[in-house]
Amino acid sequence: MIVLIHPILFHLLVNLHFPLNFAANLKATAYMKKQWWKILCVVLLLYTIIGGFLMNVPQREVIQESIRNLYFHVCMWFSMMILFTVSVVNAVKYLRNNDLKYDNLSRQYAVVGIVFGILGYSTGMIWASFTWADPNNPASASFASIAKDPKLIGAAIALLIYFAYLVLRDSIEDIDKKARISSVYNIFAFALLFPSIWIIPRILESLHPGGQGNPALNPQDIDARMRMVFYPAVIGWTLLGVWIVSLKVRMKNLKEKTFYR
């Protein structure tokens, strides 16, 4: 919840002047042009949360109502991959233009991607405790068999790679050198990440669904009712990640301005 509340509060504080100038038509349209996606994000997330809990879902034996977690758990992973992709695109942009703005963007997208990955793990843990864990076995035995799942290993590799990216960034002092070397590592690690996340779970057997073909993107794999909430949910969560990144970039710019003054 803190993840959701923080940007909204900050945004309200920063834009407190807006209601006072609502009469000025020019300012209202300028605001809408730049910030329309934030309103879209809030609308989509409200739709996800309300629709996710109230709309009908297909009934399965073991999983029952907790299938609604699809809108949260799977969306987290999708958003994480999208944010990491944007991070690597910014790394490539930095190497072409040598503008430190892209390097900062690359770092912030990686950080928010890590946050979404950790959230994905938490939602997955909650989901697994209701569906995969055997209430007759002690918790440690269940955990051992779940932790060997290849998708979990692939996701852990992704998070470890980006943690190593942050460690690499902190070990270099000079900002240009830091930007260049961490961009190179970002691109290298990302290109090797995709084989590991997508191919390995399909080679090794898994508890996760989707062992044949693309999980969640395959039209036969997901019910039409769930698809109605799922696709907007992915967009909504990704926009939330982008919003958080934009706030972090603005905070960093403000910090640098006060430092140089």
Next chain:
Amino acid sequence: MAIENPDTGTWNGLFWIIQLFISINAVAKSFLQESKNRMLYYQSIAGPVNFILAKLLFNSVLMLIMSAISFILFALFMNYPVERSAVFIGLVFLGGWSLSLVFTFLAAIAAKAQQNAAIMAILGFPIIIPQLLILMKVSGTVFDAATVIPVLNILLLFASDLLVVLLSVLLFPFLWKD
């Protein structure tokens, strides 16, 4: 366990973990002991693509020799459960080659980040896990003469090695400017 002979699964896992450590140390030594003066000299006489290809080639050969030595020692000191030797030797060379390629490029990155060997291990460990998993899975099949060898996985390993070489050649020029 050090005295008794391990079973096939343990033998396999132990072998690949030791290969991992061998490759980290061998490759780290080759790249990280270049002094600044020597790097400046290399920069003046050769281009970045030639330099990284030379390093990749040298580390591959070094790793092949190291893999062969470690394989012979392993076979001598612990019992030899491998049924299909030819396939396993091929796998040893393929695995050693893949490890050396990845760690060469990571050593190039670590050399710019204050020459710390520990950072190379931190950077390399997540990237090498999937390749190690596939290697262990494929080499697990050589202990029984009857099981089918998964050729697709071997081709996959080969393809990812080529990917690593391509990426190194593309990205090294950015590391070269100093």
